[in-house]
Amino acid sequence: MMPELSLNILDVAQNSIRANATLIEISVLSDAKKDILAISIKDNGCGMTKEQIDRVEDPFFTTRTTRKVGLGIPFFKQAALGTNGTFHIESTVNVGTVVTATFTLSHIDRMPLGDITSTIHMLVTFNTQTDFLYTYTNNGESFSLDTREFKKILDGVALNTPEVSAYIKEYLTVNKQEIDHGAFY
Amino acid sequence: MELSIERMDNYMKSLEELREIRERMQGQVGLRSEDSSQTRVVVGMATCGIASGARPVLTTLSDAVQTKNLNNVAVTQTGCIGLCQYEPIVEIFEPGKEKVTYVKMTPEKALEVVEQHLIRGQVVAEYVINNAIK
Structure with a gap:
């Protein structure tokens, strides 16, 4: 089990990176009225065959050679279903994969979202070849970070340059605070 | 709706600052060349590493290397190396030296490794795999 849902997001996004995605879209949406937390990770990577999709939720399936188990997807699925939530994977070879999980926001067994800012900051600054579109929505208000837009402005200055990295961290922190008013999900 | 857009303009972090950073940095591009x-x-940073606490270890290392201006050190991530039970694992590759594998790392231990190993050149023996798993 992951102690924070933001770690599940980091983990699943690493799969997208290994699938050679050039764009990864991550959405985190919370809505108190609807009592829902919805997370989706969509990539344009190599995708999976039908056979792979059928097996990916099985802990004893992995494409790795370094170990015999693959717990990333089973962990995420378990975290969602344990809150009366839902879990879906859609994938098409050479088109990409979408992983969607919903959680009952108020469910006692729902893991906290945790430090989502660290997850996104890490993904963006350690995978500068990959583009990310991150959207954070809370009760209808949202902000996003689009690395394609950032790169256009930066005109060759890398996202992992210390000053830019610090700016990205602040951008994520300040805007999240503005959207959720410091609520702890 | 209009209200919220106006509020965003006032309080949200703007991209204007990013343009200013670009202008400051553009002359210095390429300082951290890889060689x-x-x-x-x-x-x-595979499932095993992430589940056992690799994210704060990686953040700590990357922040410390930046704040201490260790321009000759590159912090990167990798997948699972097959020693899941010893995660979080940090490997250090120094040119001309044997690889050093630190296991069961925490942000605190990582800072020690930065001070002792990366800055002073002294391997922190007690966190090295051979000693840590006895």
Whole structure:
């Protein structure tokens, strides 16, 4: 089990990176009225065959050679279903994969979202070849970070340059605070 | 709806600052060039690493290397190396030296490794795999 849902997001996004995605879209949406937390990770990577999709939720399936188990997807699925939530994977070879999980926001067994800012900051600054579109929505208000837009402005200055990295961290922190008013999900 | 857009303009972090950073930095692009004399610090970031606390270890290492201006050190991530029970794992590759594998790392231990190993050149023996798993 992951102690924070933001770690599940980091983990699943690493799969997208290994699938050679050039764009990864991550959405985190919370809505108190609807009592829902919805997370989706969509990539344009190599995708999976039908056979792979059928097996990916099985802990004893992995494409790795370094170990015999693959717990990333089973962990995420378990975290969602344990809150009366839902879990879906859609994938098409050479088109990409979408992983969607919903959680009952108020469910006692729902893991906290945790430090989502660290997850996104890490993904963006350690995978500068990959583009990310991150959207954070809370009760209808949202902000996003689009690395394609950032790169256009930066005109060759890398996202992992210390000053830019610090700016990205602040951008994520300040805007999240503005959207959720410091609520702890 | 209009209200919220106005509020965003006032309080949200703007991209204008990013333009200013670009203008400051553009003259300095390429300072951190990768070459064969560079030390590589590699953190395992697969499911096993992430579940056991690799994210704060990686953040700590990367922040410390930046704040201490260790321009010759590159912090990167890798997948699972097959030693899941010893995660979080940090490997240090120094040119001309044997790889050092630190296991069961925490942000605190990582800072020690930065001070002792990366800055002073002294391996922190007690966190090295051979000693840590006895």
